[in-house]
Amino acid sequence: MDFAGFIHGERVAGKGAEIAVEDPSTGEVFERFPGLDAAQVASAIASARSAYDSGVWSDLPAKDRAAALGKFVAALAAQRERITDIVVREAGCPRHSGVMMAQVLAPLKHAGDTLKLFLSLPETEENPLPLDERINPMGQVVQSLRRYTPIGVVAGIAAYNFPFYTALWKIMPALITGNTLVLRPSPLTPLSALVFAEAAEAAGLPPGVLNIVVEAGLEGGKLMSSHADVDMVAFTGSTAVGEQIMVQAAPTMKRLQLELGGKSAQVFLPDALDQVLPNVMGVCMAHAGQGCALGTRIFIPEESKAELLPQIAGAVASIRVGPADAADTQMGPVISRAQVARCEHYVKAALEQGGTVVAGGARPEWLGDGFFFQPTVLDLPDNSNPAARDEIFGPVVSVIGYRDLDHAVAMANDSRFGLSGYVHGKDRKAALDVALKIKSGTVNVNAGVMSAYASSGGQRMSGIGRERGIEGLRIYQQLSCLNIGGV
Template identity: 40%
Template structure:
């Protein structure tokens, strides 16, 4: 087991390309959920700090020769330099993230430490390919020009579960488009945002293009409604997303919302879970169950229900629970004591409503500290059960029987959410036909994963708009048409 006693203390905020003193003495102290010990301290930004950050971003955007005016190739060069600087710091970022939110270090290395550079390079290449203007023939014989212009100052509200990956699905396309940004990290994961700022500064990102204000919900709400902001990108809960969407709707301010989920995994009768155990765990329990798109509702054919329950139980019970910084750990702690209490409450409700736990359901006996909960499988659950309807955001799976494929699809679609999903079976064409009928933003066949080149987002209560892919770039651009005179 690996435990670190390192702590980090920061005393300033990154605003306008400089390290500046905060407006108050308030601080944020993130806690290592594996040890329950503080891992550092940073200033807590307030409304005055947000004002300064937005003003810096506004000035950088409005500067006649500034970032927004640069040609695509020049911006791409700096963005690629930013990727290089982040790569140098990938190991440090991974350790910081795992020490704050409990993500197993085996996952935070490639995802939190590696993905940001991948995203930056993808969008640098995309703007080189797309350019800023395109010409169209026009149906009335008058050619037109269509310009892809940056939307302006972007407020990016980033959650704690994937603080770097989810920051860079906003940062990378916004910078590529020519936008400037104010980023608000979650209080649970703030240390890694300082490493991000150091990389930006080393890469030569111009002053004011990136500004970082660690703070809580109230300051986040202030940022969302700030008159100097032109666009909001938010990842978080559906409840918070509704509030942000309402504010942006009143202001007629564009917003991208990536929200909650309660995704379905449909097991076809020929599914071979034992041979796909790693893929199944990744699709259902990734990041200790703290992932919005996880397939935590598992639909199994009634004729093979007990067999599938046993297979899932065997897979889940074999997972190693431990310190997030131990490379052998497969399931780390939940992010906080409050989050663990929330998950434990759902486990109590699942039992009270008639569910049967086949593995897990308790705090691990071999760990005397840390916010751990055993990965848990419920059998004998219906699609109307609370644990099948509400997002738990923890390592709890509900296995639900179905009679026909039509029944499985109907139950999968009987949800207020629609973010992810998966279909499992050896006949991939059959699985593909099922996938096409699920009402959701994305579906995996025999696994689930994102691709930076393809759009990601939800339907129904899982969000508005798309991130990643060319669609993610378009979300940070305005289109201007110039009509040529005859």
């Protein structure tokens, strides 16, 4: 790459430490270039601040911002095949798998839908004052309004598992609501983010509205979550990093939107055990288990485990693991050698605490130097096992037996996370009754929704705030009350 940043409308070469982008399918470095240093990140923040304060973007009517961003999305859509190639190479997502839709096609659709949704929202809304409060003690007729305005400069930090998608989650709502943005992709998957610079140029976005910073280390990222000129931080990633961002943002009281880790439960009612096998396989094949909302804890009736576990083992063993670009690959690599080691660590910890490996459990040596881990199923004695407590972020699924549905719900809620949850049951009333007891930001009953119109977000250690939907737009806006009285 001949540039590592996009600052104030200009492509910028890096002056910092080298970025080495690895192909997870082979373990080889296929791209090297110097990343930005902290001073360059600071200049990107200054550019975003200047652009916001000038009003060149925030003062535009919403329909004009939407028109410019429509050109931005069109420029990206014209490059979708190239973006797909990049995601396959840098993220290791299998090209011919179903999950590839979520990498490129879905975010492009959601980007356009986000613009439509925002244009349907009012800039002001009336507060529902009771009739007896519409005349104040001085006899004046009063009206109370909620007014929404941009929050200012947003720092967006994207994740490596769905790099293009999680970046667009920041770009579209931040910009359509009138903010300016500094975007930092993961240094593991930086190349897809640099395509946004080309789209910004093609769309004619004013300088400073969208800035992109790629760095090898953490100094610039810390600056983005602590600098006084940044008003909000939007982050998708691990809970551990989210905790650090909260600490760094606290002295300047920044608005935070954090989508963090998960350890989501899938509860299978006794009448839906035929759904266990496809859902277990689906977790592993969903980008090698690298999804924060994936249901990696499988709760089935205790008396059914002996019959189901051999079937699950056979199904998982049939998953074709291989390079991301191979036509028959159903599950590709994880992102790095460190992530392989993390999977190995949790399998070992599970065994030490009474668990059993039903399938997989090791690195497939026959696949060369790529960052592969076998699709793995663990039979755990209870929900206290380390493999059931911590987010592994790999193709490792834990099967846990429950005595009755109250026991299943109790275990599902016995987690520091609360990002998503799943309930499967042919008796929809019974399944809904269970779902209403699950403490999670999203609960899916026999189906899921992937839409720009429906928000998602975490509870407890899975984060704060929402992404997508009305809530995912309003979080990028300041709310003020405007109270008006008649003479």
